[in-house]
Amino acid sequence: QAIPHLAEPHYRLGRMYRAVMRFDEALVQQDHALRKEPHHAAAHYERGVLRLRRYRTRLDELKKDMWRLKVEGVRNGESPTSDALPIPKDFESGDEETQRWRMEALEDLGVCVGKKTPAGLLEMLQGDKKKAQDLLEQAVQEGEETEEAWEYLGLLARERNNEEAFKWYQEGFERDKGYIPYLEGMAWTSYAQAASDLLQSKPSAEKFSQTIELYRKLTDLDSGHAPRWENLANVHAGMAQARFLLGQDPKG
Numbered sequence: 001q002a003i004p005h006l007a008e009p010h011y012r013l014g015r016m017y018r019a020v021m022r023f024d025e026a027l028v029q030q031d032h033a034l035r036k037e038p039h040h041a042a043a044h045y046e047r048g049v050l051r052l053r054r055y056r057t058r059l060d061e062l063k064k065d066m067w068r069l070k071v072e073g074v075r076n077g078e079s080p081t082s083d084a085l086p087i088p089k090d091f092e093s094g095d096e097e098t099q100r101w102r103m104e105a106l107e108d109l110g111v112c113v114g115k116k117t118p119a120g121l122l123e124m125l126q127g128d129k130k131k132a133q134d135l136l137e138q139a140v141q142e143g144e145e146t147e148e149a150w151e152y153l154g155l156l157a158r159e160r161n162n163e164e165a166f167k168w169y170q171e172g173f174e175r176d177k178g179y180i181p182y183l184e185g186m187a188w189t190s191y192a193q194a195a196s197d198l199l200q201s202k203p204s205a206e207k208f209s210q211t212i213e214l215y216r217k218l219t220d221l222d223s224g225h226a227p228r229w230e231n232l233a234n235v236h237a238g239m240a241q242a243r244f245l246l247g248q249d250p251k252g
Helices: 008-019 023-036 041-075 096-109 116-125 129-141 147-158 162-175 180-199 205-221 226-245
Strands: none
Touching (some): 023 041, 041 096, 116 129, 116 147, 129 147, 147 180, 162 180, 180 205, 180 226
């Protein structure tokens, strides 16, 4: 408050909020920064990253709603025809909120010229995942100090291979242990690997144990985040099933 006319304090506070996944508060701070300095490029980048996250979150919500409706339709006796379950590629185009977050993210990130990370995020928003991957890998190789390069390399890898995704998140975490999205990504991909192995009748108590430890670290950091507790409960259930299939005591 001693320097109310400057954008920099809001920008830096917003970065701190984003690092601990307090995204709404982070976005408020970047809005404050840009009201004070409309041409603050770093604040535009931060706000673009936050708007990109809002866009991704809204996409996930739409996908869950669509799957829920499709599954309910099958349960109610509708025939699961070949086009009953796949989600259309353009399913987001009719949702105003999704398109608003996408356009606002494009606008903010477009201000940040000359850097590989924002260029990669722009390509991802525009649908060119291969070019996004190349640019983000270049950002890592060239030493751009942006957490998002590793985070989004992990996210892109999740569509191909959870083990590869885990390695990207882990590499980022080793560089910056204070950036919680890395830990969140490691926990999610570890859980996905363990669950996939279980479904393929290749249970691994060790992978479930690793996942439990990661989610415990996350709940220690923020005990009020309900989805993490739900995930932790699911991981414990998976661990019990894996132990049972391995002939071990399910209660550990």
